[in-house]
Amino acid sequence: MRDPLGPVPFRTAAAASGAAALGLALTALALPGCGGGGGGGPGGGDADVVVVMAASSLTDVLGEVSASFETLGGSGPAGGPAAVTVVPVLAGSSALVAQLAEGADADILMTADAATMQRAVGNGSVQGEVASVAANALVLAVAPGNPGQVASLEDLSRTDLLVGLCAAGVPCGTLADRALNRLGVEPAVDTRELNARALATKIALGELDAGLVYATDAAASGLETVAASGLGRFANSYLMASIDADPPAAVRVVLAAFEPGGLGAEAMLEAGFGPP
Amino acid sequence: MSKAGADRPPALLAGVGVLALVLLTLPVAGLVQRAPWSALPGLLTDSTVLEALRVSLVVSVVATAVCAALGVPLALILARVRLPFPRLVRAFVMLPMVMPPVVGGTALLFALGRRGLVGQWLDSWFGLRLPFTTAGAVVAASFVALPFLVVTVEAALRQAGADLEEAGSALGARAWANLVHVTLPAIRPALGAGIALAWARAIGEFGATITFAGNLPGRTRTLPLQTFLALEQDPEAAIAISLALLAVSLTVLVALRTRWTPR
Secondary structure, eight states, X not given: OOOTTSOHHHHHHHHTTSHHHHHHHHHHHHSTTOOOOOOOSTTTSOOEEXXXXXXXXXXXXXXXXXXXXXXXXXXXXXXXXXXXXEEEEEEOHHHHHHHHHTTOOOSEEEESSHHHHHHHHHTTSOOSOEEEEEEEEEEEEEOTTOTTOOOSGGGGGOTTSOEEEEOTTSHHHHHHHHHHHHTTOOOOOSEEESSHHHHHHHHHTTSSSEEEEEHHHHHHTTOEEEOOTTGGGOEEXXXXXXXXXXXXXXXXXXXXXXXXXXXXXXXXXXXXXXXX | OOOTXXXXXXXXXXXXXXXXXXXXXXXXXXXXXXXXXXXXXXXXXXXXXXXXXXXXXXXXXXXXXXXXXXXXXXXXXXXXXXXXXXXXXXXHHHHHHHSOHHHHHHHHHHHHXXXXXXXXXXXXXXXXXXTTSHHHHHHHHHHHHHHHHHHHHHHHHHHHOSHHHXXXXXXXXXXXXHIIIIIHHHTHHHHHXXXXXXXXXXXXXXXXXXXXXXXXXXXXXXXXXXXXXXXXXXXXXXXXXXXXXXXXXXXXXXXXXXXXXXX
């Protein structure tokens, strides 16, 4: 039984060993869902593969969505194809946009902020309609047990604390800079981490006393947070779009899952995302 | 040594060798071909780039000195002392070479971090904190670079053999004098090569540095970190910084080679 999660390019590469096999593989690629091979069990048959490029903060959500589609198997939503296999490709939003521009093969793009999505639309890699699927607010997270006795956002200016933020240019860093600027806090930063998860991990390890992380990362890492008035207003929009202007049915099914009430939207709410 | 041409490899092998050289130089050609030449001076004299260059030079030079100071004695132990479980010891020496640097940085955090195995005592007894400091960046660079020096120097020590040193002792030379006047001169080319390799590894270091030492301009943000950040926002700047890093590295490597090793 072949692995339905195997990325498409690998299947082609493996088949390249023989011309006949290559021909067969091309047929299978051209006619998804129509190949022979029996199968039939949940996720075991021939499923339409939908490659979703998503910001790494969506790792858990997409894992869940992918599993849900697998259990749905042949009993997919009415009108949809027999089965849909969701293959997540995860990286930082800007890295994904760069990969798309260099010709990476994907069906859907999900970014952690509007700026990166605009870049993808601007350079023509994304042709589909852009929809906002969720929001992610910043929270003030502290090391386990709050050894630095952080009580408010102003404590980020204390030089005796080890304070971390995301790097400027990374969505969570741009957002943190804007929030602190508007709220009039000048932080005494000790490190500008390259992505949101790395920052959350260092706070969870107790190596940093405090930092501004996404609500979802705080929830995923089980971080203690301190109430910070005004911070909740600062949130990034998570945007989603299909790569093609007129995507095939299987891609539409996955897009629809992130509309309010869909299994993707539910998974996002559970992970701590706010409504769009 | 042998007559010219007599030790020339077969044509097929030489062809494959050239292919290997192409594999090594092609990415550099790719970088050069994308280089924004006219904007280069502006991009490279940007204050953030100069700051990162300064941090990179300080960290890599100090780390290389640390590697030499610690690595030569370790190479001497490996080459001259009968150790229990020598293979295991040697495997540990090589470990940072095969370990993904990010894993190395995480391991350093668990060992020397504020809540780490040894780090918690450094913090509570001496108030010494390594993560998120320039010293921490030196530790990260030394950790990944040390094996290159040790392996190179140890191989030379084994090849040189202990005969000369024994002769020295027989002539009444003290252990230290023997080391300085007999052993080190005998392995001078290898020591130079080891130092060059360690420095090259240290200046290109990225993963362990960002994980263990973090990223702060003027303190721990080295050129590789600056390149990574620039790649997200301004690819032209990233190419410019990469080229500068390559130029500095090539210059130093060529200079070290001509200075230390016979042609």
